Structure formats: structure tokens, C-alpha cells
Amino acid sequence: MxxxxxxxxxxxxxxxxxxxxxxxxxxxxxxxxxxxxxxxxxxxxxxxxxxxxxxxxxxxxxxxxxxxxxxxxxxxxxxxxxxxxxxxxxxxxxxxxxxxxLQGSLSNFAGGVLIILFKPFRIGDTIEAQGEIGKVLGIHIFSTQIQTSQNNVVYLPNGILSNGKIKNLSQNNLRKLEINLQTTLLKNTSEFIDKLQASLEQNNLILTQPAPHIYIKDLLDTKITYTVHAWVESSDSTTVTSYILYEAKKISDAL
Structure with missing residues (x-):
């Protein structure tokens, strides 16, 4: 005791x-x-x-x-x-x-350093990487934070990001749209092209220089594929793409 x-x-x-x-x-x-x-x-x-x-x-x-x-x-x-x-x-x-x-984390840290030094993108840019498209919200030590068009927040590891393909959609103010259109084989193909061309030239969001062009990409027994080239402001790309698809469908149905 x-x-x-x-x-x-x-x-x-x-x-x-x-x-x-x-x-x-x-x-x-x-x-x-x-x-x-x-x-x-x-x-x-x-x-x-x-x-x-x-x-x-x-x-x-x-x-x-x-x-x-x-x-x-x-x-x-x-x-x-x-x-x-x-x-x-x-x-x-x-x-x-x-x-x-934590070798992967060290790789992410090194990737973050490379992104900071070489600046393939900045905060506020819209990028496409690792199958994701979104606006860059932040670049942190181990990951990069982006916000998608569906308002989802995605964290991309810096190691994979710095070693992979990055498409910066905001680096240039202008963007060239390449849109493929497929229709049934029309009797008057030239009329379809002329009407769609006129519609493109009337759209104020599509630049006149370089001028928009329509090409025949592929020709099958029952279908024909066109490619539309149009230059737009990067911020207008989604709106113009929707417009071209709608106009092509409307013209095709009218012929």
C-alpha cells in the first residue's frame, strides 16, 4: 500500500x-x-x-x-x-x-512546381485534361481544382496533369470550329451548301475573316458528311456550334 x-x-x-x-x-x-x-x-x-x-x-x-x-x-x-x-x-x-x-504525392508536388514554372494554364483559364473540361479555380501543392460546365468541382493530380496532354481553351481569344454534319444524300447538294453558307454569313458571332467554309468530307451510298469550318470568339463557341447544327437540320428537312 x-x-x-x-x-x-x-x-x-x-x-x-x-x-x-x-x-x-x-x-x-x-x-x-x-x-x-x-x-x-x-x-x-x-x-x-x-x-x-x-x-x-x-x-x-x-x-x-x-x-x-x-x-x-x-x-x-x-x-x-x-x-x-x-x-x-x-x-x-x-x-x-x-x-x-507517398511517392505519388511527391510526384504531384513536382508536377505542381512544373505547372507554376511553365504556366501551361492560369487560374481562370478553361482547360481540357484527363477527360475533363472546366475552368481552373485553383492550383494547389498536390492538385489542380477545376469547375465543369455541370458545376461539378474536379481535383486533378498535378503529377498526372503535368505529364499528360493539356488543351488550354482560353489561351487564344479566337477558336476555329470544325463541325461534322451528316445528312441523307440530297438531290441538290450544292443548294444545301449554299443555304447553309448564307446562314453562316448572316450570323454576327461568326467572323467574316477568315470566312466560314463548308466542305464535303465523305460520300456514301445513302449519306453524305460535311465539315463546317468557322472562326469565332472562344466564349461563343458553344452558342455557334448549336446554331450550326440547328440550321443544318432545318435546311436539310426543307429540301
Missing amino acids: QKLDGLLSNYIDTIIKFLPEVVTSLFILAVGMFAIKFLKKLANKLFLEKRIDPTFASFLIDILIWGLRILLFVIIASKLGIQTSSFVAIVGAMTLAIGLS
């Missing part, structure tokens, strides 16, 4: 001894998290005032925040009595283990 009382007394003494360090560590944690949040807002404001590229600014802020969090963790660990040399050894071992188990 005396031995139990002695052990209990030692535990209580140990708790009392370390209680100030624990309270101080919790205080440092609260102040540190508040400071990191404040520095993030300050960095955002400074980058905005300096007109730094939003993509690059977002990437730098992510690295800064994670660096500050790691530093805060080191400070708290040191305050709790963990030796720095032991901590460095533990962190080194953990880094090696994490690096081996």
Missing part, C-alpha cells in the same frame, strides 16, 4: 512538474495558429497589391503556411522537453518512410 502511495505521489509530482510546460505549449499553439492565419491574410494582401500572378502567389502561400506549421510543431516539441537532436533524427526517419510511401 505504501508502495502504491509512493507511485501515485510520484505521478502527481511529475504532472505538477510538467503542467506549466503543457499550459505554455497550449498557449504557444493557440498564438502560433492565430499568427499563421494572420500571416496568410497579410501575404494574400501583399501579393494582391504587388500584382503577383495568382497561381504563383497561391503556391507560395501554401508552402509558407506548411513551413510555419512545421516550425510551430518543432517549437512546441522543444518546449515539452523533446531533444532537438532526437527530434531531427525522428523527423528524418519519418521523412524517409513518408517519402517511400
